Amino acid sequence: MQIIEYIDRDLAAIGVADTLASGLKKALSIQERVSLAVPGGTTPGPIFDVLSAAVLDWDRVTIMLTDERWVPEDHARSNAALIRSRLMQGPAAKAHFLPFYRDGKTAHAAAPELSESLKAQMPLSMVVLGMGNDMHTASLFPGARGLSQALHPDAPALCPIDAESQPDVRITLSAAALNGALEKHLIIFGQDKRDALERAMGQPPEQAPIAAVIQGGTVHWAA
Known part of the structure; x- marks a missing residue:
């Protein structure tokens, strides 16, 4: 696990976005298509703003979430809405987005079908993660129903x-899917994180679910 420290969060947004863009360009130089899994929440927004302007073959990039609240995309808590408004703008608008929510189905009912549809994207080219003070990452929450299954190899x-x-049932990439990524980045801000x-x-x-997926990854931190 490598830790990169930034002077402040503004410089972190630029530095992380540059790192992600470079990683995607490298992956695109050896693969016809690449996959990028990103978190929702407020922390990655400024990073997405910078990354979306990167000049690369976005039409060969498939973007998905690391996890999603099981709510429609027009819901205030939808992570998909954040991705469309902050990341899939400018040059990055050409990327292909894979939403998880399925209208009329529960997360439990949709999970097998969604997992099957992701087989073509595995292993993921790049995963970007966040972490809560409770040491959860993606939607791998300590003590949550379904955590043991999601952590299983x-x-x-x-x-x-x-x-x-949490107020909503969620769906999340499993620890196996996250660990299988060719490149992993964790973004955390503040001494508490x-x-x-x-x-x-x-x-x-x-x-501490983050412990299941951070080995071999890069941590980006700013106070």
Whole structure:
């Protein structure tokens, strides 16, 4: 695990976006198509703003979420809406987006079909992760219903997750799908997140899910 520190969050947004763009360009030089899995939430927004302007063959990039709240795209808590408004703009508008939500189905019912549809994208070319103070990443929440299945080495690509701390059922890329990515990046801001990451390294994945997927990845941190 490599840790890159930035002077401030504005420079982090630029630095991380440049790193991601370089990684995608490298992947595109050896693959016809590449896949990029990204988180929702507020932290990656400024990074997406910069990344969306990168000059690369976006029409050969498939973008998906690391996890999604099981709500329609026009819902205020939809991560898909954030991706469309912050990342899939400018040059990046040419990328292909793979949404997870299926109208009329539950997350549990849709998960097998969605996992099957992602087989062509595996292994993922690049994964971008966030982390909460509770040491969750994607929607791998400590104590959540479905966590054990999502952490299993033979788990399908997507798993439903129901965490008591969250208002919506979610669907998430499994630890196996995240770990299989050719390139992994974790973005955390603030000393509390840095401390949480350090605590996670000495705990089992059931208590600190980030520990299940960060090995071999790059951590980007700014105060």
